[in-house]
Amino acid sequence: MNIALELSDLSAGYHSVPVLHDLNMRFAESKATVLLGANGAGKTTLLRAISGLIARSGRILLHGEDITTMAPEKIAARGVAHVPQGRGTFANQSVEDNMRIGSYLRKDKRGVELDLDRWYDQFPILKERRQRKAGNLSGGEQQMLAVARAMMSRPSLLLLDEPSLGLAPKVVDDLFEVFTSILNSTPTTLILVEQNADLALQIADYVYVLEVGSIAVEGRPEVVNDSAELRAAYLGAPS
Amino acid sequence: MSAFITQVVDGVGVGSVYSLLAMAIVLIFRATRIVNVAQGEFAVLSTFIAWQFLEWGINLYLAVGLTILISFLIGVTVYRTVVRYTEDRDHLVTIVVTIGMLLVIHQLGGWLWGVDVRSFPSVFGDGTTVIGGISFSHHTLATVAVLIVIAALFQLFVTKTRLGLAMRAAAESDEWSRLAGVPASRMFAVGWGISLGVGAVAGVLAAPTFFLDPNMLLGATLYAFAAAAIGGFDSVAGAAIGGVIVGVTENLAGAYIDFIGSDLKITIPLLLMFAVLTIRPNGLFGTREVSRV
Numbered sequence: 001m002n003i004a005l006e007l008s009d010l011s012a013g014y015h016s017v018p019v020l021h022d023l024n025m026r027f028a029e030s031k032a033t034v035l036l037g038a039n040g041a042g043k044t045t046l047l048r049a050i051s052g053l054i055a056r057s058g059r060i061l062l063h064g065e066d067i068t069t070m071a072p073e074k075i076a077a078r079g080v081a082h083v084p085q086g087r088g089t090f091a092n093q094s095v096e097d098n099m100r101i102g103s104y105l106r107k108d109k110r111g112v113e114l115d116l117d118r119w120y121d122q123f124p125i126l127k128e129r130r131q132r133k134a135g136n137l138s139g140g141e142q143q144m145l146a147v148a149r150a151m152m153s154r155p156s157l158l159l160l161d162e163p164s165l166g167l168a169p170k171v172v173d174d175l176f177e178v179f180t181s182i183l184n185s186t187p188t189t190l191i192l193v194e195q196n197a198d199l200a201l202q203i204a205d206y207v208y209v210l211e212v213g214s215i216a217v218e219g220r221p222e223v224v225n226d227s228a229e230l231r232a233a234y235l236g237a238p239s
Numbered sequence: 240m241s242a243f244i245t246q247v248v249d250g251v252g253v254g255s256v257y258s259l260l261a262m263a264i265v266l267i268f269r270a271t272r273i274v275n276v277a278q279g280e281f282a283v284l285s286t287f288i289a290w291q292f293l294e295w296g297i298n299l300y301l302a303v304g305l306t307i308l309i310s311f312l313i314g315v316t317v318y319r320t321v322v323r324y325t326e327d328r329d330h331l332v333t334i335v336v337t338i339g340m341l342l343v344i345h346q347l348g349g350w351l352w353g354v355d356v357r358s359f360p361s362v363f364g365d366g367t368t369v370i371g372g373i374s375f376s377h378h379t380l381a382t383v384a385v386l387i388v389i390a391a392l393f394q395l396f397v398t399k400t401r402l403g404l405a406m407r408a409a410a411e412s413d414e415w416s417r418l419a420g421v422p423a424s425r426m427f428a429v430g431w432g433i434s435l436g437v438g439a440v441a442g443v444l445a446a447p448t449f450f451l452d453p454n455m456l457l458g459a460t461l462y463a464f465a466a467a468a469i470g471g472f473d474s475v476a477g478a479a480i481g482g483v484i485v486g487v488t489e490n491l492a493g494a495y496i497d498f499i500g501s502d503l504k505i506t507i508p509l510l511l512m513f514a515v516l517t518i519r520p521n522g523l524f525g526t527r528e529v530s531r532v
Contacts, residue, residue: 051418053414053417053418071417071422072414072417072418073417073420073421073422073423076417076418076419076420077420081418081419082418084414084418088412088415088418090407090408090411090412090415090416091411092411092526093407093408093411097404100404101404101405101408101416101419101421102419104401104404104408104419104420104421105420153419153420
């Protein structure tokens with residue numbers, strides 16, 4: 001099994017307040033890994049450290065290359081796409097321009113047009129609203145746009161921060177179908193932070209449970225199901 | 240009637256200078272959300288640089304071209320060495336820093352080149368054309384043309400080019416644009432560069448009629464801010480139109496309202512700005528921020 005991303009003794013935080021403590025993690029290529037944890041456990045911080053938005057120490061290897069000290073735009077150029085919490089679409093730009101910002105780094109014009117069609121096919125509503133400002137879309141449409149925009153860069157690693165937050169269950173189901181199709185039809189590796197653990201665990205290959213900046217539990221998705229405590233904490237329906 | 244038209248034409252001429260300065264202000268604001276109080280002083284500095292080239296015997300057109308290029312580089316450098324370090328701070332910090340730059344550049348101009356009032360040749364000569372009994376100076380006509388061309392080019396640049404798209408993205412969110420691979424900091428530097436380049440054009444076009452000295456654009460900068468606010472502060476076309484409105488209103492009020500004369504006419508653009516913003520808080524062409532959570 002190939003490793004897409006490897007973190008060694010990763011510590012990170014904001015303005016010298018440490019949030020993550022000496023994390024050691026490995027993320028398998030072309031698989032989905034889910035990060036669970038209570039609010040404040042450091043899930044968002046971990047994604048922000050990987051994409052280079054905050055100060056970090058330790059070592060981050062992306063496909064074997066050390067990206068620990070790189071600027072976010074350089075990390076993006078190496079194939080990391082990050083869909084931040086709260087959508088991360090450019091509200092004042094049109095849907096189409098948002099998509100083109102996603103493909104900003106690509107030089108293959110033809111491939112970009114093909115991908116544009118591919119993602120418009122996946123989300124026909126975006127095609128219909130391509131000239132509208134992203135800020136005028138509904139929450140679900142904005143999340144689709146955020147995912148499509150990220151995919152326009154043809155990322156090797158896609159970081160998704162609570163994509164289901166605040167969305168209707170039907171929309172969430174649709175989104176997870178898209179994640180499954182991304183996993184099946186592209187070599188993309190997914191790291192998924194989710195509150196909606198039921199769905200996330202269905203597509204996950206591996207799970208890390210974070211508690212106050214450290215790894216509490218890790219393993220195959222079954223570890224959550226097998227533990228009454230984790231089930232109670234992260235799965236909606238008692239079983 | 241022809242006196243009236245002459246007043247309007249003069250107003251458009253002087254207003255075009257306000258428009259160009261207002262565009263320079265709007266360019267930086269759009270690119271970086273910073274209100275650059277020192278915009279007029281940078282334009283004066285650029286004009287002094289052009290004047291110095293002329294003193295050295297360099298051809299006028301070449302001097303102006305070099306000045307625009309140097310002004311672009313000054314913009315990039317100022318962003319990289321000063322402004323960048325204020326970005327994470329409160330807006331007040333950046334404004335105070337630009338006020339500081341205003342004072343420094345103002346004094347620097349006086350120190351290097353003195354406070355004498357100097358004449359500066361027009362890039363477009365000093366000919367006039369008489370149409371229907373009204374004389375139009377070539378300088379005024381060309382200034383208006385330059386204004387329109389720059390506004391149109393900029394519009395094309397931001398809407399049709401990859402760099403323009405990246406600048407819009409960076410302006411909207413530094414962080415998210417970087418996640419998409421856009422080097423946001425470089426975009427901001429380019430924004431400052433373009434802005435100071437446009438400011439240089441404003442200075443060089445103002446100098447033949449305003450005459451060059453360190454105070455050349457103090458009043459004009461004030462008017463340019465009024466023009467930018469009237470136009471909407473984030474609209475380049477709005478700034479262009481706002482400047483012309485301010486110039487014409489100022490001129491007509493000075494000429495036809497007795498008690499205003501040349502002393503009180505400085506208040507006119509500010510009253511106009513007040514009136515426009517009362518009715519339309521985002522200015523005539525400003526975009527209302529779209530945000531939805």
